[in-house]
Amino acid sequence: MVDVVDAWWAQQLVLCDWAFMPDPLMLSEEAARERLAALGVADRGELAWRLVEQRAEVDVSAAHLLAGLELSALAGAAGWLSHDQARCWGHSHCRTIHERYADLDDWLQALCAARSQDGWVVGDGGLLESCQALSKIEADNEGVTWDMLVTALAAAPAAAIWPDAPDQRVWRLRAGFAPVLATPPSELDWQDVTGWLGEMWQIHGHDDLVRAIFWLCGQGDRQGWDIDAARLMSVSAEERLAWSEGLGPQERGYGRLLCQYVEQGEPLEWAAWDWLRAIDLAWAGLCAGWLDEQESRLLATHAGDLVLRRYSDWSALARSWQRGRSLFEGLDRLPILAQDWKLLMTSPISPWRMPLHDVLDAESLETSRQHIRQWRGDARHWVLALAAVREPELATRQGVTPEVPESRALEARKYLVDSLELHADEGARSLVRYWLPAQAHHLNQLAADASHRSLPAANTPFGSVSPNDISARDSLATATRHSATIHMAEKYAFYLLMSMDSGQFDDAELLKMAVSLKDVLCRFYSSPKRLLEAWACWDALLPEPDQPALTQEIRWHLDDPGSLFHWLDWTSETWQEPGERPCLTHFTALSLVGPLNSAAWNMPHVESERESASILDWIDSHYGLHSAVELIDFVNFLLEAGDRQEYQINYAPYTLNEARLSSEIATLESDECNEEERNHLARLTRVRDNVEGCNDTDLCAWDLAQAVDLAIAGRQLGWLSVDDFRSLLERAHNLASHHYAGWQDYAQGLYAGFSFFMGETDERDAFLASFRQALVSWLTAAPPLAGSWASLDFPGARPRHWAPLHIDTLPGDGRTLH
Numbered sequence: 001m002v003d004v005v006d007a008w009w010a011q012q013l014v015l016c017d018w019a020f021m022p023d024p025l026m027l028s029e030e031a032a033r034e035r036l037a038a039l040g041v042a043d044r045g046e047l048a049w050r051l052v053e054q055r056a057e058v059d060v061s062a063a064h065l066l067a068g069l070e071l072s073a074l075a076g077a078a079g080w081l082s083h084d085q086a087r088c089w090g091h092s093h094c095r096t097i098h099e100r101y102a103d104l105d106d107w108l109q110a111l112c113a114a115r116s117q118d119g120w121v122v123g124d125g126g127l128l129e130s131c132q133a134l135s136k137i138e139a140d141n142e143g144v145t146w147d148m149l150v151t152a153l154a155a156a157p158a159a160a161i162w163p164d165a166p167d168q169r170v171w172r173l174r175a176g177f178a179p180v181l182a183t184p185p186s187e188l189d190w191q192d193v194t195g196w197l198g199e200m201w202q203i204h205g206h207d208d209l210v211r212a213i214f215w216l217c218g219q220g221d222r223q224g225w226d227i228d229a230a231r232l233m234s235v236s237a238e239e240r241l242a243w244s245e246g247l248g249p250q251e252r253g254y255g256r257l258l259c260q261y262v263e264q265g266e267p268l269e270w271a272a273w274d275w276l277r278a279i280d281l282a283w284a285g286l287c288a289g290w291l292d293e294q295e296s297r298l299l300a301t302h303a304g305d306l307v308l309r310r311y312s313d314w315s316a317l318a319r320s321w322q323r324g325r326s327l328f329e330g331l332d333r334l335p336i337l338a339q340d341w342k343l344l345m346t347s348p349i350s351p352w353r354m355p356l357h358d359v360l361d362a363e364s365l366e367t368s369r370q371h372i373r374q375w376r377g378d379a380r381h382w383v384l385a386l387a388a389v390r391e392p393e394l395a396t397r398q399g400v401t402p403e404v405p406e407s408r409a410l411e412a413r414k415y416l417v418d419s420l421e422l423h424a425d426e427g428a429r430s431l432v433r434y435w436l437p438a439q440a441h442h443l444n445q446l447a448a449d450a451s452h453r454s455l456p457a458a459n460t461p462f463g464s465v466s467p468n469d470i471s472a473r474d475s476l477a478t479a480t481r482h483s484a485t486i487h488m489a490e491k492y493a494f495y496l497l498m499s500m501d502s503g504q505f506d507d508a509e510l511l512k513m514a515v516s517l518k519d520v521l522c523r524f525y526s527s528p529k530r531l532l533e534a535w536a537c538w539d540a541l542l543p544e545p546d547q548p549a550l551t552q553e554i555r556w557h558l559d560d561p562g563s564l565f566h567w568l569d570w571t572s573e574t575w576q577e578p579g580e581r582p583c584l585t586h587f588t589a590l591s592l593v594g595p596l597n598s599a600a601w602n603m604p605h606v607e608s609e610r611e612s613a614s615i616l617d618w619i620d621s622h623y624g625l626h627s628a629v630e631l632i633d634f635v636n637f638l639l640e641a642g643d644r645q646e647y648q649i650n651y652a653p654y655t656l657n658e659a660r661l662s663s664e665i666a667t668l669e670s671d672e673c674n675e676e677e678r679n680h681l682a683r684l685t686r687v688r689d690n691v692e693g694c695n696d697t698d699l700c701a702w703d704l705a706q707a708v709d710l711a712i713a714g715r716q717l718g719w720l721s722v723d724d725f726r727s728l729l730e731r732a733h734n735l736a737s738h739h740y741a742g743w744q745d746y747a748q749g750l751y752a753g754f755s756f757f758m759g760e761t762d763e764r765d766a767f768l769a770s771f772r773q774a775l776v777s778w779l780t781a782a783p784p785l786a787g788s789w790a791s792l793d794f795p796g797a798r799p800r801h802w803a804p805l806h807i808d809t810l811p812g813d814g815r816t817l818h
Contacts, residue, residue, distance in 0.1 A: 302372045443538070456781065
């Protein structure tokens with residue numbers, strides 16, 4: 001049965017110098033392709049632009065409508081479009097002709113007028129003859145008449161001319177590159193697409209492609225631009241100019257343009273530049289055969305999902321793209337926005353005629369979201385997300401884990417050795433030393449106390465803290481609602497990633513640590529927003545020395561819907577931290593070491609042979625200990641008697657007999673002394689002068705600090721079991737509670753013991769000054785990470801601290817509900 005509209009369409013093709021045929025798609029494939037080539041239509045992308053161009057205006061000319069009829073017929077005959085789709089396009093043109101013209105003669109007259117306006121040339125006489133022939137057929141009521149066309153069009157609803165199934169509409173978002181006429185694509189859609197991917201993107205296969213799409217969706221060019229713009233907003237015009245002129249020659253155009261946008265008040269938004277390119281790459285991957293239909297659609301839908309989260313309409317999307325292209329090229333393209341996007345924005349048959357938010361249906365969005373989270377479901381993506389904030393280049397690894405180049409592996413190994421003193425022979429478990437849960441507890445407690453203005457005073461018996469340092473410490477009050485674990489965990493994640501990159505450690509063990517890290521963060525932070533807000537808050541309060549703050553980078557991830565943080569698997573499967581979380585009592589006992597050593601923020605673990613050698617050298621040079629038995633005996637001696645007993649036996653009696661003390665000093669000073677006698681003389685002098693209050697102060701703290709310090713070393717050497725080590729900590733904790741009322745009393749005892757038992761040296765005054773300053777920092781928590789005393793109740797003392805508002809604390813804190 002002959003289709004009336006098809007037949008009328010075929011009649012009109014004689015106006016294009018076609019031989020009459022009953023079906024517009026009867027032309028041979030070879031002839032149709034030759035005619036398309038003669039018209040300069042090389043592929044379906046160009047065909048799509050031509051079809052849209054023929055209907056670019058609402059008041060479209062008759063000549064363009066006729067050209068559209070011919071292109072539709074040629075595309076169907078050449079096999080570039082299915083016959084059904086070609087008919088949809090042809091019928092669409094026929095419907096427009098019917099709507100614009102009253103009858104056939106009106107249509108033919110308009111066509112001749114349009115040709116006359118363009119200028120008649122030799123050979124155009126055939127058009128007049130064809131018009132006359134069609135007019136005569138109409139007058140004789142032969143063939144398919146105008147009235148028959150009207151009736152047929154009224155009976156048939158208008159069909160979609162663009163792929164319109166719910167799972168195909170996402171490709172409308174690619175129209176800025178070339179409208180997609182048909183799916184799946186073929187070689188007609190993109191010639192040498194693999195060459196283009198390799199040359200323009202350095203993409204050479206499936207995995208490269210997926211990583212590039214994830215990078216565009218999750219970070220792209222926009223992150224650097226956003227951060228630069230945020231900084232420029234906060235400085236003067238002179239500083240902006242200096243910044244842009246300080247860039248390299250290739251970036252100077254970008255810098256000047258960004259400053260121009262800031263000063264003009266142009267919206268600083270350009271994410272469409274990344275997201276639409278991601279959709280284009282998904283289409284390219286489908287054309288290249290590197291992605292199947294489902295995978296390419298899911299990736300494109302993910303980018304489309306981000307578009308819908310950011311833009312309300314097509315106009316906002318196009319303007320955002322134009323800004324991004326301008327910054328990328330270093331040339332302002334906004335003045336030609338209307339020119340560049342005219343076809344898509346104004347053509348009645350543009351694929352963008354539907355509302356932007358109707359492009360993706362709820363089911364497609366949900367399916368895409370589930371698959372994207374599965375793609376990023378590996379716990380390694382947690383490590384990557386955290387580490388990429390410090391090193392944005394890492395964001396290119398999303399999706400499919402790439403092979404690490406040897407140069408990167410060497411760089412990672414050097415970093416681990418130079419910065420962390422972490423060697424391959426120590427094994428992956430050695431990373432546990434960088435998991436510092438007690439440090440997070442300390443910061444949480446300081447924040448809670450700061451919010452209630454109950455932190456220690458700035459003045460101590462050893463000196464005072466500057467107002468600026470106290471102000472910086474007190475500002476921790478702003479973090480009272482934010483768990484501090486992220487401040488430690490993000491550094492741990494970076495170390496973990498460098499260990500992965502080094503290729504020197506067991507992958508299964510590292511992955512297990514990554515899973516533990518993920519579980520901890522999911523437990524303490526209920527959402528990406530909570531984690532990033534906490535991180536930004538703590539980073540601003542505790543910036544890294546000699547390093548730029550990360551606050552703006554962190555807040556960028558808060559605001560950008562494509563950030564990897566928003567697409568991680570936010571569920572906790574187990575509760576197994578990367579390292580042991582000490583109880584509050586054990587952490588307090590560890591802190592008895594004070595500034596005698598660096599602050600201990602976790603329970604010690606058995607170290608590698610390399611680290612053990614260093615520890616052995618230390619206990620040998622300082623204490624002359626060479627075995628587990630010797631160390632344990634000496635720690636027991638310190639806890640039971642220690643140096644304080646020597647003072648009580650050998651020096652305290654002199655305080656009751658000044659004459660004898662003076663005589664003893666005089667005798668030693670009159671003779672030549674050996675080293676032991678010189679030390680004895682120095683101590684007698686200190687007793688005489690009551691240096692640092694040594695005669696009035698309980699010196700037990702000096703023994704306790706040494707005992708705990710040596711116990712830690714014994715545990716690291718494997719000379720103490722976990723239970724024995726904990727038992728020693730508890731003994732030290734109990735002993736401290738019997739000798740002192742608080743940390744200040746303990747600090748005075750520690751300093752007096754340190755001063756009294758120190759041997760004579762030219763650097764004595766410098767050592768004492770340094771120790772005093774360290775005690776000030778430990779007592780006041782200024783700076784906050786100098787030591788832990790300010791956040792801990794002294795053993796046996798009445799609790800005085802305020803409970804944090806979250807569960808990120810150490811077990812054993814009776815005031816916190818866990």
